[in-house]
């Protein structure tokens with residue numbers, strides 16, 4: 469049977485089960501044979517008292533053992549773009565999300581009598597630092613929150629322990645994305661673990677933003693209703709993008725200061741492969757695989773995206789960005805926060821950036837559109853800049869590693885994610901049920917798969933679609949030229965998981 473390496477976040481399902489936990493009965497309980505009326509009563513009760521899904525998290529038992537590590541230091545290494553994964557400031561800062569991270573760390577320190585030493589370095593330095601540390605053989609870092617793409621390319625170097633062998637880690641807990649971790653487990657080996665501690669993964673989730681004041685001026689339908697009715701598709705986006713441009717200064721050309729319908733950058737193009745449900749590579753249980761990239765779907769996606777970003781007056785696409793504390797705001801966000809675009813591509817973390825928090829107009833955080841109305845679900849992915857959990861092969865006390873990582877993930881899920889929601893959605897009264905549900909929809913529809921995480925800049929995930937669109941290439945001929953090398957690369961990664969010597 470084909471194992472499509474799809475890793476859908478199933479948070480919603482988990483939350484539902486947590487929220488209704490009190491009315492659940494074991495299957496051997498006589499009550500499970502109760503007549504329908506009782507079941508209905510329970511259902512009604514649950515419905516009548518909707519549980520705040522974010523608050524309900526507090527009651528989930530982490531089932532961690534009582535441990536005293538006698539003041540041991542637990543050192544982490546991460547990349548400075550992973551802004552909220554660890555409390556590297558070591559004190560309260562007044563930033564609600566960071567303070568929630570700090571509070572989590574203090575709680576874990578106290579509970580297990582450890583001391584965190586969070587090392588955070590530049591994104592282009594952390595991989596070398598980690599490599600040098602591992603090669604030295606010293607137990608220097610107990611956890612490496614490696615930038616996902618860079619860390620995945622290290623997997624075949626024997627730098628990481630298999631998380632499946634680490635004690636205490638409980639993959640069944642809601643702070644782990646079960647489907648993602650299943651997808652990243654090949655032949656029983658899981659070197660890249662994804663848990664809620666990776667707040668950066670939440671932040672780096674690709675989404676779109678829509679200016680609701682401008683949408684209102686343009687008499688556009690309510691975007692939440694458009695999404696919920698399944699009509700937020702490529703055609704709808706294209707329609708807006710091609711009709712909502714205003715040549716503000718009336719000079720007849722697309723200039724700075726004009727109002728654009730769709731502001732983006734070419735780096736956001738690859739997301740459409742996932743958003744439009746187009747496969748890149750499928751892997752079978754026996755380790756054989758099939759490259760799908762370059763097929764008819766790819767060609768169709770490329771054609772649509774070319775039309776959207778290259779031959780459409782309403783699109784402003786460039787790769788410029790502006791730095792701010794905690795990240796970079798790219799073209800979409802720059803135009804958008806100045807009120808100069810209707811729709812922009814971006815990351816969820818943009819919503820907690822100063823530019824968005826200070827923006828005048830109300831806006832909606834919305835998913836990438838679907839390919840068409842036939843596609844059932846919205847999908848997105850997280851940019852590979854986020855920090856994924858890697859267990860350094862040099863770690864001696866794997867039980868402490870498992871305990872602390874488990875505690876950090878539980879704490880992140882219970883307290884940090886809710887704080888993120890509060891910050892991202894608190895502006896302009898938008899913290900209503902609709903906007904919470906929309907953010908849930910986006911975060912729950914993330915796909916993290918082999919094709920992306922193991923791309924290593926050598927597969928088709930990171931740049932394939934972008935290259936085709938930018939160079940006006942024909943999908944099939946682009947693949948014909950590159951397939952042999954890409955196939956060899958994917959094979960080498962899979963061989964590692966199957967212990968086949970290269």
Ligand SMILES: [Ca+2]
Pocket residue numbers: 715716717718719720721722723724726
């Ligand atoms: Ca103009």
